[in-house]
Amino acid sequence: MGIFLKGRILTDRLSVVLDNRLYRVCLGIFGGYAFTAGFFAFVSVLLAQAGAARIEAFFWAILTSFLVYTAVVIWAVATAQPARVTGVLIGGALVMVLSSPFLATPTTGL
Amino acid sequence: MVRLHISDGFRSSMTWLHTWAGIGASCLLFMIFWMGSLSVFDSEIDQWMKPELRVTAPTEEFQYGPVFERLLEGEAHGATRMYISAPGKRDPLGYFFYRNKGGENVRGRFDPATLEEVEVTDSYAGTSFFYPFHYSLHIPQGIGYWVVGFCAMAMLVLMVSGIFIHRKIVADFFTFRPQKALRRSTLDLHNLSSLVALPLHILFPLTGLMIFATIYFPWSYNVVYGGDDAQLNRDAGRAGLEASGEPLNAKLDIDAIVGQALSRWQSAEPGVEHRADSVGLELAGDANAYVIVREVFPSRAVSMSKNVLSVSVATGAILAESNAGPAQSAYAWLSGAHYIQFDSRALRWLYFAGGLLGSVMIASGLMFWMQSRIRKGVIDPKSVRVVRGLAVGSVSGIILASGAYLVVNRMLPAEAAAFGLGRAGLEVSVFYLVWVLTYAHAALRGKTSWAEQSWAIGAVGIAAVFLNWVSTGDHLVATVSDRVWPIAGMDIVLIAGSAAAVWSALKLAQRQPTVQRPSKEQPEAFDQAAARAIAATEPAE
Numbered sequence: 001m002g003i004f005l006k007g008r009i010l011t012d013r014l015s016v017v018l019d020n021r022l023y024r025v026c027l028g029i030f031g032g033y034a035f036t037a038g039f040f041a042f043v044s045v046l047l048a049q050a051g052a053a054r055i056e057a058f059f060w061a062i063l064t065s066f067l068v069y070t071a072v073v074i075w076a077v078a079t080a081q082p083a084r085v086t087g088v089l090i091g092g093a094l095v096m097v098l099s100s101p102f103l104a105t106p107t108t109g110l
Numbered sequence: 111m112v113r114l115h116i117s118d119g120f121r122s123s124m125t126w127l128h129t130w131a132g133i134g135a136s137c138l139l140f141m142i143f144w145m146g147s148l149s150v151f152d153s154e155i156d157q158w159m160k161p162e163l164r165v166t167a168p169t170e171e172f173q174y175g176p177v178f179e180r181l182l183e184g185e186a187h188g189a190t191r192m193y194i195s196a197p198g199k200r201d202p203l204g205y206f207f208y209r210n211k212g213g214e215n216v217r218g219r220f221d222p223a224t225l226e227e228v229e230v231t232d233s234y235a236g237t238s239f240f241y242p243f244h245y246s247l248h249i250p251q252g253i254g255y256w257v258v259g260f261c262a263m264a265m266l267v268l269m270v271s272g273i274f275i276h277r278k279i280v281a282d283f284f285t286f287r288p289q290k291a292l293r294r295s296t297l298d299l300h301n302l303s304s305l306v307a308l309p310l311h312i313l314f315p316l317t318g319l320m321i322f323a324t325i326y327f328p329w330s331y332n333v334v335y336g337g338d339d340a341q342l343n344r345d346a347g348r349a350g351l352e353a354s355g356e357p358l359n360a361k362l363d364i365d366a367i368v369g370q371a372l373s374r375w376q377s378a379e380p381g382v383e384h385r386a387d388s389v390g391l392e393l394a395g396d397a398n399a400y401v402i403v404r405e406v407f408p409s410r411a412v413s414m415s416k417n418v419l420s421v422s423v424a425t426g427a428i429l430a431e432s433n434a435g436p437a438q439s440a441y442a443w444l445s446g447a448h449y450i451q452f453d454s455r456a457l458r459w460l461y462f463a464g465g466l467l468g469s470v471m472i473a474s475g476l477m478f479w480m481q482s483r484i485r486k487g488v489i490d491p492k493s494v495r496v497v498r499g500l501a502v503g504s505v506s507g508i509i510l511a512s513g514a515y516l517v518v519n520r521m522l523p524a525e526a527a528a529f530g531l532g533r534a535g536l537e538v539s540v541f542y543l544v545w546v547l548t549y550a551h552a553a554l555r556g557k558t559s560w561a562e563q564s565w566a567i568g569a570v571g572i573a574a575v576f577l578n579w580v581s582t583g584d585h586l587v588a589t590v591s592d593r594v595w596p597i598a599g600m601d602i603v604l605i606a607g608s609a610a611a612v613w614s615a616l617k618l619a620q621r622q623p624t625v626q627r628p629s630k631e632q633p634e635a636f637d638q639a640a641a642r643a644i645a646a647t648e649p650a651e
Binding site for chain 1: 119120123124126127130263266267270271316319320323327329330331332333334335336341342345346432433435436437438440441444
């Protein structure tokens with residue numbers, strides 16, 4: 001019973017923090033940056049895997065990344081479920097940053 | 111069908127975001143927009159500040175070979191790398207760069223007719239001061255790029271949130287009530303200047319970020335290449351070879367290589383007139399020496415050219431060549447739409463107008479926020495002073511400092527030097543000194559500082575035109591009748607800018623009492639955006 005109550009208070013406190021606008025802005029800026037940095041790498045290696053020339057994959061990432069970053073910042077500030085956005089951004093960033101190097105196609109030489 | 115539902119909660123969070131991103135970035139954004147607007151005419155500013163550049167552009171086709179020959183046999187003997195840029199319509203002198211035997215970088219300008227170096231006025235002028243200011247703020251260690259990148263992202267977020275705030279975006283566009291209370295006409299001006307150049311306001315920050323994408327995502331950009339920068343360079347047409355240590359046994363024939371590149375591009379795109387804008391020689395004298403030929407801007411297109419070719423000097427073989435697909439071509443257009451080096455003068459004026467409208471948008475947004483706060487008594491007088499000081503110094507202060515920079519450029523003698531600074535360094539010091547003083551002035555003088563600095567801007571603009579006449583003899587009547595448009599245009603813009611500044615100063619003096627009187631008008635329907643903007647930024651408690 002006591003543990004349950006403690007847990008309730010903790011989650012309540014957590015949701016207060018998550019609903020805080022400053023938290024959302026920080027999530028948008030830093031979480032959004034991490035997510036976009038992951039996206040840049042991930043989308044380019046994925047396109048290269050799908051058969052695109054690597055220089056083209058590189059430019060596709062340049063063309064799309066800043067639009068993704070903008071959308072993610074808007075999402076983080078506007079969302080009714082900040083916990084979910086936190087999960088998507090941080091989780092997505094981790095998955096993409098960690099997996100991209102392994103998906104990179106090796107240099108075949110000149 | 112999916113209906114886009116914009117809830118009040120979403121709109122209020124966008125209003126909150128718009129307000130605070132605006133307050134946070136507006137001062138810096140104004141500086142960036144102001145300097146970016148000046149950069150549209152950076153070469154023309156160079157001609158105005160360096161009178162040696164006021165010569166007619168050559169009409170015959172430029173040959174690279176003789177320039178390389180003259181430099182390599184003369185003062186650049188033993189240079190390891192050398193780059194030459196052809197003279198252009200906006201920039202009538204050629205440009206050379208080389209790294210000499212001792213590893214020092216040497217830069218200069220040459221006359222395409224005589225191939226002799228031309229000594230030009232020692233000044234950073236437009237291309238080396240205003241232009242880098244708008245993307246680096248001249249903050250060293252690369253920090254400036256990140257500050258500007260942050261502001262550009264804030265700008266994108268501001269544009270998106272700003273669009274969502276407006277319930278009736280078309281109605282707001284056609285609403286401008288200059289006779290209403292200052293605060294309300296400020297908001298109208300903010301909406302009008304935002305909407306009239308909306309595509310440009312999105313284009314500038316977005317393409318600017320794309321151009322520096324490899325700086326902003328230093329890890330991400332070459333993951334696809336497994337971290338292999340050399341291969342990325344090769345795919346972009348730059349060979350990037352290492353020195354072999356063996357001497358070169360072949361004769362360097364630059365013009366043949368340039369001809370090879372041009373005919374290659376010509377056969378790939380037969381309808382387009384191609385030109386080599388810059389030619390570089392890398393690893394000069396080494397067996398691995400190679401030449402990079404670049405076409406940067408086709409004269410009649412917005413898109414930057416993707417044509418880059420690296421050719422071996424020893425064998426004449428093509429070492430690397432760019433081969434742009436759809437994404438690279440899209441990027442070439444977008445980056446070209448930011449670099450704006452095309453020939454069309456009319457389009458360049460459109461950019462200048464767009465940049466100035468962006469500056470107006472930023473400044474009016476900031477002023478609207480301040481006026482609302484002051485009127486409602488939300489901020490205490492001390493903070494008003496600080497915020498106003500920042501706003502005045504960042505808006506009228508940087509304009510005044512830019513004007514003072516032009517004035518001091520025409521006043522300093524050629525051999526000026528003091529405090530360990532050369533002539534160019536002194537000019538820049540005056541810019542920063544005046545700028546800092548405008549902040550101090552605003553902090554001391556309060557509200558009247560807007561009008562006072564406007565008067566100063568008016569005076570400085572006229573002084574610059576007068577000093578240009580005195581120091582070079584090129585007065586406006588002469589430059590207009592001789593059709594020296596870069597100089598005539600500069601003088602006309604300076605006079606027009608002075609007139610606008612004096613007009614603002616007079617208007618501000620008239621408007622002064624209106625601000626202090628508390629508004630008795632009932633909030634009207636169209637002022638809801640304003641009311642919401644204020645409500646959303648107030649503490650909820």
